[in-house]
Amino acid sequence: MYKVLYYSMTGNTKKLAMAIADEIGAEAESIKSLTTLPDAEVVFLGSGNYGNKPGEDMSKFIEKNDLSGRKFALFGTSGSGEGNEVRAMSEALRQKGAVVLGSYYCKGRAFLVINMGHPGKEDLEGVRKFAREMIKSN
Numbered sequence: 001m002y003k004v005l006y007y008s009m010t011g012n013t014k015k016l017a018m019a020i021a022d023e024i025g026a027e028a029e030s031i032k033s034l035t036t037l038p039d040a041e042v043v044f045l046g047s048g049n050y051g052n053k054p055g056e057d058m059s060k061f062i063e064k065n066d067l068s069g070r071k072f073a074l075f076g077t078s079g080s081g082e083g084n085e086v087r088a089m090s091e092a093l094r095q096k097g098a099v100v101l102g103s104y105y106c107k108g109r110a111f112l113v114i115n116m117g118h119p120g121k122e123d124l125e126g127v128r129k130f131a132r133e134m135i136k137s138n
């Protein structure tokens with residue numbers, strides 16, 4: 001019914017993906033192992049931020065799939081914690097006719113010493129709450 005897909009170079013966004021999957025009883029999968037978008041009522045789609053953009057594999061995945069009318073809830077992590085990766089994903093998805101239900105983003109540990117401890121307990125509790133809300137509102 002629901003699916004969690006993510007791109008995570010250093011593991012931070014994967015932590016959010018695992019927390020969402022656990023919260024809603026869905027499977028989480030890296031988009032690296034996928035070519036087509038699986039059937040699901042809502043797809044939770046997440047990426048880290050690299051050079052102020054989502055991962056290249058994520059952008060390509062969005063570009064090459066037919067997303068018209070498909071529903072997404074977005075999540076992301078970055079050094080700044082400002083959510084530019086989810087905004088870029090949201091824009092790309094909307095251009096392809098997809099529906100974006102909402103998004104969650106937080107800081108992720110970067111370059112070993114920046115944002116140590118993130119995503120932490122509060123971040124993970126926050127993303128679990130977000131996942132519940134996305135399902136309730138859908």
Ligand SMILES: Cc1cc2nc3c(=O)[nH]c(=O)nc-3n(C[C@H](O)[C@H](O)[C@H](O)COP(=O)(O)O)c2cc1C
Pocket residue numbers: 007008009010011012013014047048049050051052053077078079080081107108109110111
């Ligand atoms: C190659 C690289 C480029 C990055 N560029 C940015 C950036 O432009 N802005 C930012 O806020 N964080 C940047 N970061 C930090 C990551 O967004 C942050 O560590 C994020 O949590 C990584 O997610 P991941 O562990 O799921 O790969 C960069 C990290 C890497 C490894």
